[in-house]
Amino acid sequence: MEGNSFIPYLSADFSEEEIARRANNFRHQMEGRRSLRFFSDKDVPKDVISDLIMTASSAPSGAHKQPWTFCAINNKEIKAKIRAAAEKEEYENYHGRMGQEWLKDLEKFETNHIKEFLDTAPWLIVVFKKIFDMEAGEKHKNYYVSESVGIATGVLITAIHQAGLVTLTHTPSPMNFLQEILQRPENEKAFLLLPVGHPAFGAGVPVLQRKKAEEVIVFYE
Ligand code: IYR
Numbered sequence: 001m002e003g004n005s006f007i008p009y010l011s012a013d014f015s016e017e018e019i020a021r022r023a024n025n026f027r028h029q030m031e032g033r034r035s036l037r038f039f040s041d042k043d044v045p046k047d048v049i050s051d052l053i054m055t056a057s058s059a060p061s062g063a064h065k066q067p068w069t070f071c072a073i074n075n076k077e078i079k080a081k082i083r084a085a086a087e088k089e090e091y092e093n094y095h096g097r098m099g100q101e102w103l104k105d106l107e108k109f110e111t112n113h114i115k116e117f118l119d120t121a122p123w124l125i126v127v128f129k130k131i132f133d134m135e136a137g138e139k140h141k142n143y144y145v146s147e148s149v150g151i152a153t154g155v156l157i158t159a160i161h162q163a164g165l166v167t168l169t170h171t172p173s174p175m176n177f178l179q180e181i182l183q184r185p186e187n188e189k190a191f192l193l194l195p196v197g198h199p200a201f202g203a204g205v206p207v208l209q210r211k212k213a214e215e216v217i218v219f220y221e
Contacts, residue, residue: 030158031210036166037111038203039121039195044165046074049123049196052163056156062143067130068152068191071182074123081181082126083118086172086193090115093173108206117168121195126178127153128188139187149191160196167194 014022053070061067073079090113094103118124129149133140142148153169160167172178175190184190 030161033157033161034166034205035168036199036203036205037109037117037168038200039117039166040198040200041120041122042198043074043122044197046072048163048165049125052156052159052165052196053125055159056152059148059152059155061148061152062145065130065133065142065148066152067133067142067145068149069128069130069184069188070156071126071128071184072123073126073182076119078181079119079124082124082178082193083115085177085181086115086118086170087113089172089174089177108208110206115170115172117170117195118193120200121197123196125156125194125196126182127156127191127194128179128184129191130187131189132187134185134187146191153192153194156194160194165196166199167196169194 049072053072056070057066057068073082094113098106127149129145130142131145132142157167157169170193172193175193178184178190178193179188
């Protein structure tokens, strides 16, 4: 049997103090992240978007299959098509499909079916999950696809915030229209849509409280 090739892993090797400082600094940096719904039309260079996506694509995945495609759109006509199709679905969601409890839970965000950010944000990134791979006309398995693509999307959101840009995890539902508009193959299913850009001047965010450590961590020492 042929051996696998392994290379030494070069770890950062920080002191304990440095690790504690870095962990705490990054916590505060990420606690400043907010989902933004109001975008400026100020452009973001394509190379920046490419770097953000390649950071996301460094995420771990089942059997290292990297079962994702990131479609990055700044074409105005395509963005307008996406907005029209998303608003059509969202209209149905807000007028019956979501139900009273869901609508009540969303009240504090003051959202509705109008999705202006789909036109104004300079870039839309649509994350597709590859439910299987197609190579030379042959189907190949992917594993833990939703977990893998969820992790990659988390890394993308982190990278966007770290760069000083803003985003929103938008899930127009159902999302099949994205596969059609972007002409993706049948092995790809839309997972999430993220507008990316700068905040609109004076953009606000709802007052929210995050759960405390005791509510989200259970230590077993
Ligand atoms: N997809 C709709 C509704 C919506 C659902 C949840 I859960 C949110 O956290 C926010 C919105 C929309 O984008 O408006």
